[in-house]
Amino acid sequence: MIVDLTPEDGASYDPASDPRVADYLAMSDAALRQVADPANGRYIAESSKVVRRAVAAGHAPRSFFLAPKWLEGLSDVLEKFPDVPAYVGEPALLERIAGFHLHRGALAAMDRPEPRSLDDVLAGARRVAIVEDVSDHTNLGAIFRSAAALGIDAVLVTARCADPLYRRSIRVSMGTVFQVPWVRLGDWDDAVAHLRSAGFTLAALEVTDEARPVDDVAAENHERLAIILGTEGAGVSAAAIADSDVQVVIPMAAGVDSLNVAAASAVAFWELRAR
Structure with missing residues (x-):
């Protein structure tokens, strides 16, 4: 399910305040994410290769977060999860939300697997x-x-x-x-x-x-x-x-x-x- 984060001309909508992309906010704050991600039962897979390996390991995605140019390369993964939103925006917009440049192009918020004994x-x-x-x-x-x-x-x-x-x-x-x-x-x-x-x-x-x-x-x-x-x-x-x-x-x-x-x-x- 593709969701375009680009605001329409003249719209007051701010993607960085959109609760749907909350998993991707403040990603450059390592100390915060070390606490917040386990507490919220999530982790972030960064790069298309890592996203693929996470999915292959049986981990469930909450959402995807990527630039338009990565849509084709990840189309087969997105098709496996038609009800999972894929938030798409230009690199500058994604960087403003995440707080760092996504030079690997694609992220996914994943559910953490159950801890092993x-x-x-x-x-x-x-x-x-x-x-x-x-x-x-x-x-x-x-x-x-x-x-x-x-x-x-x-x-x-x-x-x-x-x-x-x-x-x-x-x-x-x-x-x-x-x-x-x-x-x-x-x-x-x-x-x-x-x-x-x-x-x-x-x-x-x-x-x-x-x-x-x-x-x-x-x-x-x-x-x-x-x-x-x-x-x-x-x-x-x-x-x-x-x-x-x-x-x-x-x-x-x-x-x-x-x-x-x-x-x-x-x-x-x-x-x-x-x-």
């Missing part, structure tokens, strides 16, 4: 990643993309971690947040106990005096392994290190201390993959 995402998993308090959406999206590519069966994010369904996380992940099962953890101690009872070895990716080279740990080929990744600055917390069974380090050359968490995750996921 920890039991659900661990069922059958041999390799999981625990992302502890990573607040940067770009890093989180890159971690998910590596997880999807390198055999991580599920991602567990802590309570203070960024939202995997924030639009930047989704975009950087290339939509892989839709295919890798993930769950937001509650109480840390409960999560650790749950992982242990499920037979997981906890491996903290952190430089400590007891840390072992990643290829040495990989050679042990643990049946079930949970890889803990920490924040950019502080790294894995002292509490998580204390709860880990082993600390793992990626050997560095030329005096480099560490890698960015997203790059480090890719190395660790590959080296510690199930064999």
Whole structure:
């Protein structure tokens, strides 16, 4: 259902005040969207590729928001949802509503899927990643993309971690947040106990005096392994290190201390993959 947002000449209608496009207002305010989007049961899929992957994952669109030139390329998706409005306007108008330039042309407001349980995402998993308090959406999206590519069966994010369904996380992940099962953890101690009872070895990716080279740990080929990744600055917390069974380090050359968490995750996921 195509809805043209362009005001008629002389009309007092202001599309930015139209309640029908409220899902797309203030999109450049990351702090606001981190709270408002989960509270309202929505997320924003940005770019035609991501919209397609969201729909392919079975997620339901509330509406579409796009420039006219994207109508033809997304016509097959729009035809699948004839009763879902597609709000259309020139780029300058869309930018005024959303607060940023839509250089990827198309957005969709999607219903968030029902949260998974920890039991659900661990069922059958041999390799999981625990992302502890990573607040940067770009890093989180890159971690998910590596997880999807390198055999991580599920991602567990802590309570203070960024939202995997924030639009930047989704975009950087290339939509892989839709295919890798993930769950937001509650109480840390409960999560650790749950992982242990499920037979997981906890491996903290952190430089400590007891840390072992990643290829040495990989050679042990643990049946079930949970890889803990920490924040950019502080790294894995002292509490998580204390709860880990082993600390793992990626050997560095030329005096480099560490890698960015997203790059480090890719190395660790590959080296510690199930064999």
